[in-house]
Amino acid sequence: MEKDEGSPSLYRIRFHGRGGQGMKTASRILGSALFQEGFQVQDAPRYGAERRGAPIFAYVRASRDPINERGIIHAPDLVIVADETLLSIPAAGVLHGVAAATVLLVNSGENVESLQARLNVAGRLIAFAAEKEGLHDLRYVGAACAGAAARLIGVISRSSLEVAIRDELAHLGDAIIKNNLQLALGFYDLMAPHVGVVTPGRGISALDYRNPEWVDFPFEEARLSVPAVFAPGTSARLKTGLWRTERPVLDPDLCKRCSLCATYCPENAITLDRQGYPNIDYDHCKGCLLCVEQCPAHAMRTVPEHDTAGGRKGEEHS
Amino acid sequence: MKRILLTGNNAAAWGARLAGVEYVPAFPITPQTEIIETLAYWIDSGEIDCRMTTLESEHSMITAAGAAAATGVRVFTATSSQGLLYGMEMLYTVAGWRAPFVMVNVSRGLSSPITLEPDHNDILAARDSGFLQIHCATCQEVLDGILLAYRLAEHEKVRLPVLVNMDGFYLSFTREPVEIPDAAAVRRFLSGYDAENIRFRAGAPLSEAVAVLGGTLYSYFRYEMHLAALNGLKAFGEIAADFAAIFGREYRDVEGYRTDDAELVFVMIGSFATKAKEAVDRLRDAGIPAGLVRPILLRPFPRERIRNMLAGKKGVAVIDQNLSLGMGGILHAEISSALYGVAGSQPIVAGFIGGLGGRDISAEEFYQMANETLQAVEEGHAPPPRLLFAREELAEVRRMQQIAGVTRNAGESHE
Structure with a gap:
């Protein structure tokens, strides 16, 4: 069958957190769970500064068809924020491409209305206070997020999530797997009221698209165009x-x-x-x-x- | 056979493992290191029988790879970007030894300024070295490409080393479903390496890479390498047919996607080409008959195939993720040369530079490239080369320059 124009078949999901909080692992657990469900999957982390505590993100694409899109997700269907302090850092890009159809899942104790107003987002926002819900160790926040995300997408069974965690964490030993399983499944269950709120987006039509507005690239003398930092103290x-x-x-x-x-x-x-x-x-x-x-x-x-x-x-x- | 999620780097390690590599000289560089780490782990745990040596530079690493291949063992190594350039002298040198091995390059933009993210100036700097080049678009192709590369490198009418290229980040750190073939099936496709008479042993010494003066002998040896590289075109076809018979996946030296009835064709290499496929589908949804031509084999250059695939098209948009400074896109020049001098009307060939240093190419930009190329077809002449660079990006550059203390004179544009 010919592919429908802009057929909504591709899930685009982005995890935001800090280096050390397991965002890459979260994306892999979710990717693996979708793969278990028979989806074509693509998952990848994107590091900025490769340093604990620095903002990082990871993304997952999943579709019943082969995936030809690549690279950073610009129009997410679901954005998961494991660390709410990132919301005040524009460079972390948490809200990049977030539109009315995007579901935003934030690990925060703040109430939804106040968060929505503060972030100025129109779409559905779900807040969960991971620590109140049984997350005692921040190192497992990734598993909690993956579990919650899996339920929001609504096409991942509890058993697929479990298989994914066992596969992805196999090298870490039984005790760590057990902790992660308990948390991920707990947050999976917690999201039961929101099952399936995430729907795959349509992508961009070639009939009606925003002109990329390329510039006629200007020549500039070397004194301007050398890759040098002249100003002192910029790191301050x-x-x-x-x-x-x-x-x-x-x-x-x-x-x-x-x-x-x-x-x-x-x-x-x-x-x-x-x-x-x-x-x-x-x-x-x-x-x-x-x-x-x-x-x-x-x-x-x-x-x-x-x-x-x-x-x-x-x-x-x- | 099993099908699991693998990064491009892990897929490369699996390719080397299944090829039964016996020696891996190594030197780390981002974003390639994971390949060597994975092989090191397997060697350490006894899962593969292989020797690894860490060298003090890529120059020594490539020397060791060529030297080991000349003793008759199957050799694998990997590098990226500055590493490939640091070993450049030895790339040319070991190719002349006619001792074949396979090296993976994980593409990353070159200094200066320094970056970690991909473009193709590193691999294209090795274009004329005597190494053949296979360019991969998916993680599956990375694994398969390595198996194909050993057959190609060791083919009796070729016997040249092969570079298998993948894009950093977009493949190296990205997981996709990959079929890992059974070892027994791979052995049917790829048997042990026979070094023939080019085999250095202490008990039977020979002089490798002799000095030649006057040009006659030099010309002979170099042109033989050229003919051997060209033989790679036919050899690749045979090898890919064997591969398809055993593993069920078909490869050609040039992939064509919806090209038969296409009027507008994108030409590009590497993983961004899958984005072009997506754009082709969407453009066709919008009534524009688009297609994609993707050379997998870049050296040897499949000139005839490309010529035939582009014959009769109205417009061709060549997208180069590289920049020959003072010239333009390297692929654009090569595609244009393939089309020149052919009888009949030739397509308008537009050149676009995009994706430098990992800069993304958006769906909208593919549509815009298609529309501008079709516009040029209407007007009957090729547009000037274009860098994909948006107004907002230039504004961002200006902001960063202000922070960096770049001073503009009165009257100089800040826009």
Whole structure:
């Protein structure tokens, strides 16, 4: 049979999280589960900075027909956000291509109306507070998201999800598989009220499409077009602190003012005040926690970001 | 046979494993490293009987690959981008040894500026080296391409090394369903490597790659390599027929997709060509008879096949994911040369540069390329070459330049 014009047969799904939260694994679990259901599948992670805590995304395409589309998904049918702090980072691209038909699934305790207003999205938004629903270890947030996504798509059986998890995590051993299974299936069940809300999109018609608006490419002298950074201190403008999932916090009572933390900080994010006490620049501290490792007096503590006052929900990216 | 989800990199490792490779000289580079890691894991766990040596550079790695192949063992290696360039001297050199092996290149744009994402300037820099080139569009083709490549490389009328190319990220890190053939079936397709008389052994020394002055001998040896490379066209046809008989998947040196009645044909290589297929389907839905011509074999160059496939078409849109600085698209020049001098009316050949450094090519851009090419057909002359680059991208460049402290003089465009 000839393919219908713009036949809605291709699911396009994107997972957003931070390096270390298992987004690649989540996409693979979902991809594998769809493959179990007899779909053609394509799944891939896209790394920016290959660093724990940095924003990453992964995507899945699934169709009953061979998939010819490739690369980043520009018109998603489902976007899963494992870490809500990404919503305030435009560079993370969480909302890229999100339209009225897109379902947005956000790991957040915030109520849906407030999230919808804050993000200015018209389509269906489903919020789930993973920690309230039994996610005790952030390392498993990927499995939780994959389980929830599988139910929203509505074409994946519980047993296919289970097979996918066993396949994808086989190298990690039984204990880890068990934890992931329990969480993924739990979040699969949790999404029962929303089963099948995700529908495959139509793709772009060749009859009615937005002109790509190519430019007549200008020549510019080498003094302009050399790939060089002339301005000093540009890295100060990037708030790499937004990559952080945990932060070091100083207990001044224990600090011996040895300055080892400042010496070892790879980002020069720790300076010493006049008395010799360290001062942490949280705008640029990436949360590597080398200072915590190095401090001989154990004066640096590790505090999860969401336990700090207000988290970073309201922070804006400049 | 089993069918599972595999990345392009894993599919490459499976191809090497099934080919029964005996020696893998290695040097890491993104986005290729996963291939070597996978093989290393299998060697370590005893799943394959193979020797791996880590070298201190790609220059040494390619030397080791050629030298090992000259001792009569089956050799596999892989690299990417700067690595391929660093080994460039030895690419030309080992090809002249006529000791065949297979190397995978995972395409990645070249410095400067530096990137990790794909285009084809790396693999096309090796275009004239004597290595034959197979360009893959899917993860399945990566696995199959390696098996085909060994047969091609070791063919008695060829005996040249072969590069199998895949795009970084778009294939290397992307999983797709891949059929992994049974080892027994592969052995029916690809038996052990026979080095014939070109076999270096300590007990029977020979002089390899001798010095020749005056040009006569040099010309003889080099032109023999050229003829051997051209023999690859016929050999590939025979080998692909064997492959289809055993595995049921058909490959030709040039893939044609809906070309028979097409008036407008895209020409491109690599994984982005599947995007072109999608565009062809949608354009046909919209009443535009489009098609795709995709060379799988680029060296040797299937000139006659391409000529025949493009004969009688109105417009051809060649999409180059490479840029010969000061010239333009490399594929555009090669396709144009294939069409030149043929009797009868020739299609308008439009040239587009796109996908440099991993820059995506959208569905809308395929439609627009089709429409602009058809417009040129109406007007009767080829349009000037075009870089796929949107107004908003130029604005983004300007924003980044401002942050980088690029100073524009009064009156210089900021637009």
